[in-house]
Amino acid sequence: MDEKEVEFVDDLVSAFPELQDDYETHVCNNDGVLAHLFFWDVTQRVVESFRNQNGDTLDWRAVLSFLEERFLGEQAREKDSVVDSLIATAFLWNLPFPGSPGHDLSRHLGPTLARRFQEMRPLG
Template structure:
């Protein structure tokens, strides 16, 4: 992975300190930062758990993280690395109607929402 996408993950974790545990586990399991894997396997379950009100994740500002991702998506020109990671590893993996956490998509900012609805027009 490039320094740009790794820096993106570092900025995300720095902006939301409760994600540090996920980040540390990610590094321990993978030996390095793998941005796509972090978004799918570490961030998504944490955000969904926080969204669902799991007490273990009460300190995770899931709305703030969604806002951060929305701003990052807007700031990265197509087809930038950060944009690609957010679209393929985050938006594509939002919970479907048959999964726990379905409904989190209703809280996406305008850029993430546009990407979500263009991929999943039926929600």
């Protein structure tokens, strides 16, 4: 496990205490942090929050903003590229595909994430 990934996951959970139970369950089930696996849970929570905007305490807009701020895209310094890779492969790639509930969430990505999402999944 990359130290930067663990630090990033810790930062995310600190910023969004609503993810704490998911995090603790993940750590217990996996004997530690597996960032890419944990991000599956994060992605599902964000999509669910988007779809049921009054039913989840997690602020999906704030999570997207947090990820946008932390994603460096083309300006990524080598030491931070693992965080960019985590966000791209474990979050963006796992967003709902066209025709699936929650797909419209991708329309709310910030400019850097939207650009990377378009590169990865040109058909949405």
